Amino acid sequence: MKVKVRAKRVTVSQMKKKVWAAFSEYIRKRDCLETTGCASYGLCITCGKRLHFKLLQAGHFIPGRHNNNLFSEKGTHAQCYNCNINLKGNTLEYRRKIIELYSEGEDEELETQSRATRKFTVPELGELLEHYKQKIKELNDGG
Numbered sequence: 001m002k003v004k005v006r007a008k009r010v011t012v013s014q015m016k017k018k019v020w021a022a023f024s025e026y027i028r029k030r031d032c033l034e035t036t037g038c039a040s041y042g043l044c045i046t047c048g049k050r051l052h053f054k055l056l057q058a059g060h061f062i063p064g065r066h067n068n069n070l071f072s073e074k075g076t077h078a079q080c081y082n083c084n085i086n087l088k089g090n091t092l093e094y095r096r097k098i099i100e101l102y103s104e105g106e107d108e109e110l111e112t113q114s115r116a117t118r119k120f121t122v123p124e125l126g127e128l129l130e131h132y133k134q135k136i137k138e139l140n141d142g143g
Contacts, residue, residue, distance in 0.1 A: 015125035016070070022132035023071050024058035029139045031078035032056070039139070045077040045097050046090035059084035061094050061110055067118035071128060074102060075110045 032042030032053050040053055059079030062069045069075050077097070083090040098107045120128075 010122055012120055012122055012125065015122050015129070016120065019071065019125050019129045019132065022129055022136065023076075026132045026135050026139070027058040027073070027076050028053055028056045028078045029136060030073075033139060035078070042078045044080040044083055046079055046083040046087075046093040049080045049082075051080055055080070057081060057084045059089055059094075061089070061091075061098055061107070062114040063089050063091070066114055067120065068116045069110065069114040070118075072110065072113070074098075074106065075114070 028042065029039055031045065032039050035043035036050070041050055042053060042056055043050055044056070045059070056078040057080070058076050060069060060072075061075045061077075062072075075098075077094075079090070083093075095107050098110065099105075
């Protein structure tokens with residue numbers, strides 16, 4: 001008698017968690033390297049506090065982690081716990097930094113983009129996961 005083994009299907013939710021882990025690592029490493037030149041420590045985008053990579057969070061400029069801004073590289077930066085959680089993103093200072101980093105009007109563009117609805121598929125998320133794994137590898141390799 002043959003027993004059929006059914007492979008478990010990966011859900012969108014499960015894949016989003018995997019992509020988020022890689023995306024968050026990429027954002028924090030990117031910002032550590034940009035702000036201190038070192039992968040181990042970085043500065044919070046909103047208060048400037050210097051923290052170890054593991055103590056930084058990938059904080060969103062537009063709160064809520066909606067699908068369209070969930071993996072936005074321009075809208076997500078390294079933040080300390082206090083700014084990201086206790087100060088709910090420290091949005092006024094975050095807005096100032098977005099404008100300083102990217103130019104006048106980019107804050108409004110990110111807000112506009114966040115209003116659009118985005119439904120991910122498992123294959124799209126799989127591609128994003130590979131994309132961020134590659135970006136992390138490039139940062140780790142020094143280029």
